Amino acid sequence: MKLNSKSIYSIIINHENLIVIDMTNKAFKSEYEYVMSLGDKLGEYVDQWIAVVDNKIVAKGDNAKETFKKAKECHPTKVPFIMKVPQDKVMVL
Amino acid sequence: MPEEAGETRNVICKYLSYKYQLKDGSFRFIKLPLVHVRLTSTESVFESVALVDSGATQTLIPLELAEILELQYENKVETIGAGGAFQSLIAKLKVFEILKNETPFSIFRDVTVLVPESKDVLPYAILRRDHIFRRFDITFHERREKITFTKV
Numbered sequence: 001m002k003l004n005s006k007s008i009y010s011i012i013i014n015h016e017n018l019i020v021i022d023m024t025n026k027a028f029k030s031e032y033e034y035v036m037s038l039g040d041k042l043g044e045y046v047d048q049w050i051a052v053v054d055n056k057i058v059a060k061g062d063n064a065k066e067t068f069k070k071a072k073e074c075h076p077t078k079v080p081f082i083m084k085v086p087q088d089k090v091m092v093l
Numbered sequence: 094m095p096e097e098a099g100e101t102r103n104v105i106c107k108y109l110s111y112k113y114q115l116k117d118g119s120f121r122f123i124k125l126p127l128v129h130v131r132l133t134s135t136e137s138v139f140e141s142v143a144l145v146d147s148g149a150t151q152t153l154i155p156l157e158l159a160e161i162l163e164l165q166y167e168n169k170v171e172t173i174g175a176g177g178a179f180q181s182l183i184a185k186l187k188v189f190e191i192l193k194n195e196t197p198f199s200i201f202r203d204v205t206v207l208v209p210e211s212k213d214v215l216p217y218a219i220l221r222r223d224h225i226f227r228r229f230d231i232t233f234h235e236r237r238e239k240i241t242f243t244k245v
Contacts, residue, residue, distance in 0.1 A: 030195040031140060032129035036107060043113025043123075049157070064157035068139060079131070081140040084157070084216045087113075088121035 028055050031081035045085040052081040104198045108238035109142065126233055126240050130218060131197070133188035134162035140192070143218035145225060145240060151181075151207045152189070153219040159184065159208040172207055179214060181207035191225070198242070199228055 028034040031052040035042065051059040051071035059070035064082065071080040110124040127142040132154070141158060151172070154162075164184035172181040186204045190197035201224055209215060225231065229242040 030129060030192065032142070032192070033194065036109060038111070040111050040113070042109075042111040046113045064155075065160050068137075068161045079138050079140060082158070082161070083142050084155070086123055086125065086216045088123060089216075 031055065035081065035083070042085055046087045047085065049082060049084050053078045102244040104193050104242040106193065106240045106242070108240070110238055124238060127217060128220070128240070129192040130220075131188075131190040131192055132158065132162060132186060132218070133190075134164060135187060136163040137161050141218065143191075143220045145231060146219050147222055147226065147231070149219050149221045151219075152204060152221040152224055153181070153207045153209065153215055154184075154186070155215040155218065156208055156210065156212050158218065159206075162186070164206075164208065166208070169210075170207065172209070180210045182210060184208055189224075191220075199225065 028037060031054075034055040035050075035052060045057070045060060048060050048062065049064045049067040050057050051067045053071055053075045058074050058080070059067045061067045061070075064084070068080060068082050071078075071082070106126075106128050108124050109127045110122070112120050112122045114120055126145050128145060129140065130143045131138065131140045139158075139161060153172075154164075159182075164182075164186065166182040166184050168183045170181055170183055171178050184206055186206045187202065189201040189204045189206075191199040204224070225242075228245060230245055232241045232243070234241065
């Protein structure tokens with residue numbers, strides 16, 4: 001099986017067999033679940049705001065409002081998921 | 094804040110974890126007890142993440158998200174943390190929901206929130222102790238990277 005760097009895979013080790021499942025088009029229960037499934041791929045967006053709609057990152061950038069606006073322009077009837085992908089920074093409140 | 098009927102008794106949420114590489118080639122690892130939330134104001138609604146913080150005495154929302162919500166500020170207050178003091182604006186948020194699989198398992202209405210005056214102070218919302226800890230016993234399973242919310 002040829003792996004694609006843009007796809008998301010789930011790897012299961014079952015006894016001596018390695019099972020690779022392409023999760024790219026899998027339907028997730030929520031946008032957050034999709035974000036959780038990205039794993040290290042999320043690292044590509046560190047310190048940026050991302051907007052997710054229909055299990056896809058539809059907008060990204062340094063400005064949260066602009067990122068939200070772009071997502072709403074593409075999907076006016078949907079409720080976007082928006083977050084800043086945290087970097088490894090000490091945060092003490 | 095009245096409690097909603099039918100809230101779920103036990104909910105398990107996974108930590109958000111990933112690694113990324115710095116320009117010098119070294120790796121950084123992120124592992125945070127974040128939960129899925131939905132924020133609703135009179136002007137806007139979106140989903141995001143919030144950190145469950147047993148030390149926080151107020152719920153905080155980043156200015157960047159407060160701008161999307163177009164919150165109206167009532168007053169200003171000095172917010173003191175271990176990292177120092179900063180000025181925050183006080184606002185009311187219409188609805189703050191904590192979600193699991195898109196379904197709210199805890200709903201707060203007319204929540205008083207603090208919004209730091211400056212951007213880049215917070216990367217995500219902070220859930221205050223009084224809000225969530227009054228409704229749930231919360232266990233952090235650090236090694237298993239999970240949080241369990243048990244309805245009190």
